[in-house]
Amino acid sequence: xxxxxxLPLQITVNGKPRTTQVEPRTSLLTFLREECGLTGxxxxxxxxxxxxxxxxxxxxxxxxxxxxxxxxxxxxxxTVEGLGEAQHLAPVQQAFIESGASQCGFCIPGMLLAxxxxxxxxxxxxxxxIRRAISGNLCRCTGYDRIVKGIRLAxxxxxGHA
Amino acid sequence: xHDFSYHTPATLAEAIALMQADPANSCYxxxxxxxxxxxEHGAAPAGVVxxxxxxxxxxxxxxxxxxxxxxGALTRMADIEHHAELQRDYPSLCxxxxxxxxxxxxxxxxxxxxxxxxxxxxxxxxxxxxxGTTVAVSDGEQxxxxxxxxxxxxxxxxxxAPSAVLTAIMLPPPAPRSGNAFQRLTRSAMDIAVVNAxxxxxxxxxxxxxxxxxxxxxxxxxxxxxxxLESALAGKPVDEAACEQVRSxxxxxxxxxxxxxxxxxxxxxMAGTLAMRALQDAAAMAGGGS
Numbered sequence: 001x002x003x004x005x006x007l008p009l010q011i012t013v014n015g016k017p018r019t020t021q022v023e024p025r026t027s028l029l030t031f032l033r034e035e036c037g038l039t040g041x042x043x044x045x046x047x048x049x050x051x052x053x054x055x056x057x058x059x060x061x062x063x064x065x066x067x068x069x070x071x072x073x074x075x076x077x078x079t080v081e082g083l084g085e086a087q088h089l090a091p092v093q094q095a096f097i098e099s100g101a102s103q104c105g106f107c108i109p110g111m112l113l114a115x116x117x118x119x120x121x122x123x124x125x126x127x128x129x130i131r132r133a134i135s136g137n138l139c140r141c142t143g144y145d146r147i148v149k150g151i152r153l154a155x156x157x158x159x160g161h162a
Numbered sequence: 163x164h165d166f167s168y169h170t171p172a173t174l175a176e177a178i179a180l181m182q183a184d185p186a187n188s189c190y191x192x193x194x195x196x197x198x199x200x201x202e203h204g205a206a207p208a209g210v211v212x213x214x215x216x217x218x219x220x221x222x223x224x225x226x227x228x229x230x231x232x233x234g235a236l237t238r239m240a241d242i243e244h245h246a247e248l249q250r251d252y253p254s255l256c257x258x259x260x261x262x263x264x265x266x267x268x269x270x271x272x273x274x275x276x277x278x279x280x281x282x283x284x285x286x287x288x289x290x291x292x293x294g295t296t297v298a299v300s301d302g303e304q305x306x307x308x309x310x311x312x313x314x315x316x317x318x319x320x321x322x323a324p325s326a327v328l329t330a331i332m333l334p335p336p337a338p339r340s341g342n343a344f345q346r347l348t349r350s351a352m353d354i355a356v357v358n359a360x361x362x363x364x365x366x367x368x369x370x371x372x373x374x375x376x377x378x379x380x381x382x383x384x385x386x387x388x389x390x391l392e393s394a395l396a397g398k399p400v401d402e403a404a405c406e407q408v409r410s411x412x413x414x415x416x417x418x419x420x421x422x423x424x425x426x427x428x429x430x431x432m433a434g435t436l437a438m439r440a441l442q443d444a445a446a447m448a449g450g451g452s
Contacts, residue, residue, distance in 0.1 A: 007168060023165060024165070024166055024167065024168035024211065025163045025164065025165055025166060027198075047199055048195055048198075048199075048263065048266070048267055051264065051266060054266045060240070060269040060270075061265055061266045061269055062266050062269050062270050063195075063266045063267065063270070065198075066194055066195050066198045066199070066267075066270065067194060067198070067270070068168065068194070068198070068211075070168050070213075071191075071194070071213060071215070073170075114265065114266075117265070132265070133265060135264045135265065136263065136264020136265050136266045136267060137264070
């Protein structure tokens with residue numbers, strides 16, 4: 001039998017390489033929140049239904065609650081903290097503020113990342129594309145209309161920035 | 163969650179050797195969207211997790227020289243959903259891949275994982291069965307192929323030996339004048355199917371039925387083909403009478419349970435309705451292409 005305990009993990013989080021040890025059973029979400037101190041990714045349903053935990057992993061939007069941190073070894077993860085900076089917000093962040101897209105805010109990091117993932121490959125999303133892109137993210141304030149509006153504005157801002 | 167040891171074999175032989183060392187206490191990991199929760203809830207063997215994502219050659223969508231496609235078992239739903247040639251020739255499969263969870267799930271969930279999870283409600287299983295798919299299974303030494311229907315024993319049970327790995331899904335080339343379609347009934351977009359149905363239809367030069375397969379999901383312990391339809395309708399036009407045959411035979415073939423999502427009687431009735439709608443869609447595709 002191979003040894004249990006911890007495994008070495010090399011991973012790039014928000015552009016910064018890290019080398020650490022993790023237990024195999026540690027979820028990527030727990031690793032990000034508790035080891036990296038990045039609490040933007042939220043612990044919601046913890047079964048891949050709500051999307052509050054989603055992050056970009058190697059260019060794809062994924063549920064951090066359904067991935068073991070060791071599965072991300074050698075990879076690159078972007079959380080909401082890596083999207084922009086306080087003085088230099090990403091277009092999706094700026095657009096959500098301007099659109100009043102956030103109510104309680106719990107779903108918003110996931111919504112921002114889902115929007116970011118959409119706008120990477122679709123610079124002119126229509127409403128259907130936007131709604132499909134956030135279909136894995138629940139907003140229990142049910143503020144979807146402002147979120148959709150925010151993503152449409154983000155696409156405009158992003159095109160302006162390009 | 164219990165502690166476990168985690169392995170990333172680089173070859174199939176290595177993966178299978180790891181499994182054979184302690185099969186009752188080990189599991190293969192693909193996308194993990196089902197397995198993660200099964201491990202968390204103690205519903206899967208928990209001591210040894212063998213991650214197949216590092217095994218070369220298990221991912222990707224490749225055109226076969228003799229026609230048709232080979233989809234690596236670890237190919238993710240998002241890659242199937244967005245694949246232009248698959249969308250053209252196998253819209254039923256792409257439509258099913260597109261409704262497996264939300265986008266972040268489809269960026270992880272694999273086609274092989276969906277089949278080996280052996281849920282009777284798995285959306286991709288139904289079109290794959292209708293399309294006449296075969297699957298490749300490796301025991302570490304050789305690969306054999308079997309018809310998809312032989313993969314499932316019952317709900318959440320496959321016929322595979324514990325150490326065997328499903329490596330690929332083979333789609334036969336589309337027949338001339340053929341069409342395929344998928345229909346699904348659910349209460350909301352993110353829920354699993356109450357019932358789903360898929361049809362693969364080929365017409366002869368006169369526009370009459372040359373071959374017909376109708377598959378139903380969520381109506382039996384495994385995804386099933388409706389028996390006897392092809393012989394009943396061969397050589398006949400896809401008209402109202404044919405639609406009625408498909409509807410009534412699909413309804414009769416359905417042996418559903420009743421649960422929180424729907425009663426057994428409703429499921430059976432809707433199985434007939436969805437099969438008929440899928441037939442109409444498949445016929446439009448088959449006729450439109452000639």
